[in-house]
Amino acid sequence: MSSAQAARQALADQLKELRGEVGLTAKALAAEAGWDRTKVSHIEHARRPPSAEDIRTWCRVCGADDQAEDLVASLRAAEGMWVEWRRMERGGLKRAQESVLPLFERTRMFRSYASWLLPGLLQTEGYTRAVLQAVRRRRGLVDDVEAAVAVRMERTRILRRPGRTFAFLVEESVLRAGVGGAEVMREQLAHLADMACLPSMSLGIVPMRPDREIRPVEDFWIFDGEQVSVELVSGYLTVTNPREIAMYGQAFGALAEEAVYGARARRLINDALDVLADEE
Template sequence: MAELRRDAGLTGRALAARCGWHASKISRIEHAVTPPSEDDIQLWAANCGADDQIPDLVASLRTVEGMWIEWRRMERTGLRRAQEARLPLYERTRNFRSYSSWLVPGMIQTPGYTEAALRAVQRRRGLVDDVEQAVAARIARQRMLYEGDHRFAFLIEESVLRSGIGGAAVMAAQLHHLITIATLPNVSVGVVPMRPDRSRWPVEGFWLFDAAQVNVELVSGYLTITQPREVEMYVQAFGELAALALYGAAARVLMEAALP
């Protein structure tokens, strides 16, 4: 946006006058304090003599807006639809990679663990109580573990095995389920052990969908990353964490040791 103004030979005040805005609005947009609306973009470009760039600028805005969704927006009608909305992405993905530093990933959760996790979310955020339906939607998605040509690589921090949710019985069932899931031919489950001399520290949990998209769940919202350079950073992080993980019999030892 600033480049358009400078290419047109306009100061911020001159462009603001042409657009009928206060001069501070130009500064807020250029310094990413206030995101522009589609109308703002169209008016800005038109007054800079760059009408031909409006479609590309609007498309870029929509891409940026789609990267970040607040939980309150995604879950405004409840948790069930938020779960169902992700199904098309899962169905078209062939190579799944998931790293979790705080919860067992949804695709390998038991119904009891899922219910405990989603119930905690529903209560904390004051959402409509459709937890039962949301649990059913998430568990139904797990059919892809057994159907088609999907491949899954899960990395879990050892602390996830020991930091429970739902109580001892729920965690015991979940750990036994992990042991079983790890034997599937298209599934890899790695546990990153707790140790004092790690070369790669834990990071935020994330999902890699093929090499096209990364999703990150943060406290305030859901982040979607599609920029190739940024996706590659997560691919690299996954590789580094995978190199630290234990698999097979060694991972099973950690899972059994964590049983309550």
């Protein structure tokens, strides 16, 4: 069960327990609330998420108005674990970038795995602009790309702040993916090689080869071992379940063993630069 599913089920269990404490049947609660008789069952089995108003009605019928707002807060937390991109970005790309700043500010140990785009903290301004422009066009968003780029660039300053450590794993294919054109990629790859020299940072490149034991997975960030953020095609997933966090930690460790570092990593970056030169 995922963190989001577990949170929804935990809320459903609390509501069922509340009904049981006052001796109401599901049928009686539905009748008192003016609902279809199947609604209570669907909510208690987490097949249908309740609305905030449903929770307040449930608590009123059970004589537990004092618990309503805490349960509504649990609902909001569960909803926040899975956010569709269109919902996260409906206020524009700038606001979406700003929404994750507090998480980056408070984290001290970062681990990031990238299988399709370089992590934002390692991106140049040109690379970020190309990525966000593509996102804006694909999702039909308002054009606040320049403001969003400025927020993203401001965030990269944490790489040089004391008391933080960063471990990045990047698939070699990401170095060769065309983002923004040859000039943007040349600048980006040179920047990546420079950033790898920061004392607080470890950069591993996972080489392309036909005998890989660990296959690429979705891009993810691990923040202090307390939260994992996963970027999927349809949305943004926040994982807080300790068992799931451990699974991502194990995946990161396995991928780290496949990666190369230092001079060997720089060699792969230079190989990607050579490919760009050959294509001119």
